[in-house]
Amino acid sequence: MDYNITVEKLGKAAYDLICGAKEPPTVHSVFTNAINLKYQEDYIITILPQNHSCGTQTIILSEATFKILRSSRLQAGESFEMDLKEWAKEDYVIDLTIPDKLYLNNELSITNNIKCCLDEMKCSSNQDGLASCLFGRENIYTKLLSTKLSQIDLHIIEQDESKLSDKLCSILGLGPGLTPSGDDFIYGVLSVLFYYNRLSGKSSDWLSLAAARISNAARNLTTVISYNMLRSCINGEFSEYIKNLLIGILYGNNVEPLLKKVLQIGSSSGADIAAGILYCLKILMIKEE
Amino acid sequence: MSSKCLIKKNSYYDSVTLMIITKEVEAVAGVENAVVVMGTEHNKELLDNVGLLNEETTAASPNDLIIAVKMKNDNIFEQIVQKVDELLNKKKTEAGEDYCPPTLDSAVKFMPDSNLVIISLPGQYAAAEAKKALLKDKHVLLFSDNVSIEQEKELKELAVERGLLMMGPDCGTACINNVPLAFANAVKSGCIAVVGASGTGTQEIMVQIDKFNGGISQAIGTGGRDLKAEIGGLMMIQAIKALAQDENTKVIVLVSKPPALEVAEKVLKVLKETGKKAVVDFIGGDEQLVLKYGFLPAATLEEAAYKAVQLCSKTYEEVLNSTAPDFTDSIELVDNMAKAEAQKLKPNQKYLRGLYSGGTLCDEALKLFTKEIGEIYSNIPLEPEYKLPENTTGYKNCAIDLGDDEYTVGRPHPMIDSYARQQMILKQAEDQEMAVLLMDIVLGYGSNDDPAGSLFNEIKRAKSEFEARGQYLCVVAGICGTENDPQDYAEQVRKLKEAGVIVMSSNAQAVRFAIKVLKEVAACQR
Known part of the structure; x- marks a missing residue:
């Protein structure tokens, strides 16, 4: 599939999983606002459209890109052929770690x-x-x-x-x-x-x-x-x-x-x-x- | 009190779906308690606490969906299972494709603001569903045929009573607020409304309006029997009244086979009351009657379109005596083409064979041919004596409506599936007396993706057979379509021309050209 993918954000765990993967993921489940990909035995990466929260194992796509992806009618068990490594640019990885330079409220x-x-x-x-x-x-x-x-x-x-x-x-x-x-x-x-x-x-x-x-x-x-x-x-x-x-x-x-x-x-x-x-x-x- | 459960193995539905299922199941009368959870150990413990654990739920895995229900009487469980399946199907299809509600009720629930229902079901079920939709205050487009005339009358009376449109039965074309429904072409929007008791008649008028640079405000189908005395034009009148209220509509075109006199008078009277300009094409009907009410009659679908476009900016008087040009190309060019075709034909080739997918286009061909040449046979003849003899595929001059019931039993309409016409072309090619093969090529939404391409090989084969006999076959096609139709108009024309077809931009022009060729042949023989 030849899509122009716009990744908005990417969790660190998702980035590591994609870059380190030896085999492409399979589709685990497809929902209205989420596509779950399964890596290895039980790692799940969730692809979500904009306005959804980015977690460590999620990829956030632009609304339009997500719609295109969803319209490709992915089915559970299908192997996911898109070049995820191409998507997973370090620039998109967002920091989800706990900040340490803030002062607590009273x-x-x-x-x-x-x-x-x-x-x-x-x-x-x-x-x-x-x-x-x-x-x-x-x-x-x-x-x-x-x-x-x-x-x-x-x-x-x-x-x-x-x-x-x-x-x-x-x-x-x-x-x-x-x-x-x-x-x-x-x-x-x-x-x-x-x-x-x-x-x-x-x-x-x-x-x-x-x-x-x-x-x-x-x-x-x-x-x-x-x-x-x-x-x-x-x-x-x-x-x-x-x-x-x-x-x-x-x-x-x-x-x-x-x-x-x-x-x-x-x-x-x-x-x-x-x-x-x-x-x-x-x-x-x-x-x- | 009884309890039952439903297990969906390895089923993943998002939380919103699961929540909706819980609420919907709990809303079923007689349900005491519904628990929709994944089959985890702690949820099983919970089910045990509320008395819903059984062998089946015990065996469920954390990735199985459990729908456990406590109800007053377990005879409602089947209804619950159906409801759950409906909801799960809905969400599943939403995730990957358009939702297809399984029932009218679920469709209305899914889209409560909808105001129009399209029904395409076997005839015996269609009327009941149409009635249900009308009772829900939805306009109806009933695509199905095989609905009795009594049922049609009942439905239309109900629609009139509730101020609704009941388009059909057997209504194949409409365009409401620029949304094409069923078979329809991609036309410009504008100020002309078409009310048609004929599908391809309406399509051809819309297409020709577009070609004359006019635009469509609405196209309302009524079904072919609406102007019969039994129905009394109930829906054509209803549609005209609706258009009277439509600010975007300045000119109205009516198209129908000749109605019963009293019905025609009633319809024209209502049309007069709208105060809007109108063109009336009661195909081959009484022109004087139309003129009596101050409207413009039209001899062909193309002429109806032409006059309607003219009326948008001119007065009746200015348009009354104007007629659409017989051909888009110059008459000299067309005459030369016809002569050239005729000269290639052998003396024994004298007959026209029309193979139509559109019934009204076929009917228009019969009328134009009768007027210019004379008798022509058909499965939908103008007069009973010209009924095509049984078990014949071609007889003297004839034009066949391949969309008629006898050709569509067990297979799709020829506008969708070209198989019947492909076979018929090859059959006709066996007849050495055929001179001209005449066809319509209907483009637009709902039609075959590539009608010209689907007939290409058969046309070439037919021509080859004639050549092998030392003869020639003249093939003429009228295209009912616009450049914005999904099939790519230019590509369709190119394919037809490559197959050796003379292509005309309207049905009337195609028929006129075929007539010209036959007249040339006759002149040569004399």
Whole structure:
């Protein structure tokens, strides 16, 4: 196929995978706004159009290019023949690592930002998954969540990687969605812990261990797409909208538009990730108090 | 209370789809609870908690989709399965191609703001679907035939009652707000509206308007029986009333086979009330009646187009006595071409054989030929005595409408599939008395991608057979198409000429040319 490809952004893991690939990927699944490519056994790279969040394993194309690509009627299992190496230019790789030269807001500002996010979520988020746990609303998924996550605050405070990962693993694959709500929630929790620890100058080694344990468990406990999402946590890299929201909450003051971007992810995924973020931040703020 | 589940193995649907499925299933009457999740261990635990775990769900893998439903009575489960399939199909096709809703209801749900439904179903189902669409306040284009005249009347009365258009049954052409529907050509937009009880008649008028540098505001098909006494022109009248409200329409062209007198009067009266200028081509019908109402009659489709374009900028009086030129090329050039063709023919070659894909174009050929030469046989004859004898493929002078039911049973219309005409060309070539083979080549949306190319080999073979007998075959084709049609007009002309075909830019011109050749032949014989 001879297309003029315009790559807008590229995650680091996607770049490494494409450049190091010995065999072309196959098509894993094709959705309205996403094309998933499978590398080797279980690496997934997701191709998305503009206005979607770029994660470590994603490629963002211009809207027009994505439409052309999608109109080629790719089918699951087909080998992907386009010259991805040609697309994967280092210039497009965006930095998803945690910045280290910022100064945290004081606790009051962070608490205010959390409150602002909660208010926004209460009005406009999809609460079919775990997000309703923030507001004391029950559904069949949140009923399980409270029992599964009991005492998780202690494990976070104690930085007990083994107990924390066990707790979080107990909600792997739980709930609705292609990336089940529980996985999105975990992604949110881990993103906060990585940012908060690293930026507070604390060691993140225990956290990397916890993330690796969760990621390993995810291989058998959830969908392959979800597993790939969690796999990127091990290096403490999260998608750009998550990064922006966290920076907004921890350093900024105008969080509403940043949260709205996160809420746009998937159907309930954005809300579940945000729920994980706010749930964990509340624990950390209580701890600081 | 009972529970059942549906497993979709290795199925990946985006979260939005899964959410929609959950909501839609929960909305089905009698459903207590629906859980749509991937088959992960923790989701199975959850299903167990809510009493929805069974052998099937236990066996699911994390990459399988589980749709588990708790319902009052399990006889609604089939309905749920159907609903889920419909939704999954919809999302699947959205991802790779246009969504094809499986039912009218799902189509309307998918596009609630739609206001027109095109129906192409076997006749026995078509009327019921058309009625459903009208009851949903949608205009209808009913492509299907084999709908009884009683059903047609009922549908059209319902449409009139609800202020809707019911185009058809057997309506193959329309262009609404510059959107071509079914068989239609890519024409310029403008101020002329065509209301036609004839598909190719409407197409030919639209094409000729385009060639005379006019443009189309609307083209509304009514179906071929609309002006019969039983239907009373219900839809032609409805269409005229709609056009009266259409600010973009300045001139209206009506095209139809001659209607029943009382219907014609009714239609013309409504047309008069619009206050808009009009040309009426009741093909071969009563011109005086048209003149009585102050409109312009037309002898051919091309002339109707010509007069309509003239009327856009002139008065009735100025246009009344003007006629379209007989040929686009100069008459001397055409005479010379006809003489040259006639001279190549042998004395025993005297007959015209018309092989048409468009019924109205065939009908126009019959009328022009009858007027100039005389008797001509057909499967759609002007008079019953000229009905083509059964089991014959050619008889004396004849023109055959290959789109008529007898030739289309079990195969697509000849405007789409050239097979019937290819076979017929070869059959006709066996007849040593044939002098001129006359055809229409209809371009536009919906038609064959390459009609000229699809007939190229058969035309060459037919000509070769005549040559092998020491004869010559004159082949004439009228092209109904514009330069903007998807088939590439210039390329179609080139292919026809390469096959040795005399190409004319309208059906009327093609027929006139064929007549000229035959008259030359007759003159030579005298």
